[in-house]
Amino acid sequence: xxxxxxxxxxxxxxxxxxxxxxxxxxxxxxxxxxxxxxxxxxxxxxxxxxxxxxxxxxxxxxxxxxxxxxxxxxxxxxxxxxxxxxxxxxxxxxxxxxxxxxxxxxxxxxxxxxx
Amino acid sequence: xxxxxxxxxxxxxxxxxxxxxxxxxxxxxxxxxxxxxxxxxxxxxxxxxxxxxxxxxxxxxxxxxxxxxxxxxxxxxxxxxxxxxxxxxxxxxxxxxxxxxxxxxxxxxxxxx
Numbered sequence: 001x002x003x004x005x006x007x008x009x010x011x012x013x014x015x016x017x018x019x020x021x022x023x024x025x026x027x028x029x030x031x032x033x034x035x036x037x038x039x040x041x042x043x044x045x046x047x048x049x050x051x052x053x054x055x056x057x058x059x060x061x062x063x064x065x066x067x068x069x070x071x072x073x074x075x076x077x078x079x080x081x082x083x084x085x086x087x088x089x090x091x092x093x094x095x096x097x098x099x100x101x102x103x104x105x106x107x108x109x110x111x112x113x114x115x
Numbered sequence: 116x117x118x119x120x121x122x123x124x125x126x127x128x129x130x131x132x133x134x135x136x137x138x139x140x141x142x143x144x145x146x147x148x149x150x151x152x153x154x155x156x157x158x159x160x161x162x163x164x165x166x167x168x169x170x171x172x173x174x175x176x177x178x179x180x181x182x183x184x185x186x187x188x189x190x191x192x193x194x195x196x197x198x199x200x201x202x203x204x205x206x207x208x209x210x211x212x213x214x215x216x217x218x219x220x221x222x223x224x225x226x227x228x
Contacts, residue, residue, distance in 0.1 A: 004158070031214055033214075033216075042218060042219070042220045042221060043159075043205065043218040043221075045215055045216065045217075048214060048215070050214070055214070056215065091158055091159070093158075093159075095214070097214055102214075103149075103161050103164065104161075104216060105161075106151075106158035106159040106160070107158050108156075108157055108158045109157075109158055
């Protein structure tokens with residue numbers, strides 16, 4: 001299996017620019033999660049989808065962040081406009097939700113630097 | 116609300132020594148508990164998980180963890196550290212019926228030769 005695929009692996013952009021992060025979950029998985037990791041706040045869940053439908057977006061920091069999952073094999077996290085405080089590693093994870101014991105599988109992450 | 120506390124942001128051991136990484140949880144209902152490992156510049160990988168089937172859980176790479184309800188703990192151990200164990204370890208909790216994982220702050224393990 002290819003695992004969870006994220007692109008790009010690294011992104012450097014300037015403040016005010018739009019940033020789009022991409023994720024391809026493991027084939028057959030029906031839940032997808034976006035996390036952000038920073039030194040100060042650790043790992044935070046931003047949003048998650050089940051069967052392509054957003055279930056909980058309470059972790060999305062503000063309106064500058066948006067996420068979509070147009071189909072079962074693709075999701076995007078967009079930041080517009082980006083700010084230096086958005087610099088972090090963004091992880092995508094997927095799982096096959098049968099019950100609460102299901103395992104989330106993480107991608108390698110996208111390291112975002114906003115100058 | 117569920118939460119986990121990992122005692123010690125950094126732990127240093129000698130190669131061959133016991134590894135003990137501490138995790139305490141707070142949950143109003145029986146929790147499901149997980150340990151993940153993150154190697155440098157990589158994503159998180161599941162080490163083991165507690166799902167109420169057995170209190171002593173064995174995971175990959177020789178790690179194990181014991182669920183102790185009376186102490187609200189789920190500490191991770193390995194009898195003999197290897198250099199390749201150097202990584203950051205995260206404890207996480209999930210409430211029954213929920214898909215949301217809540218992570219601790221992580222413990223960075225250093226293994227000295």
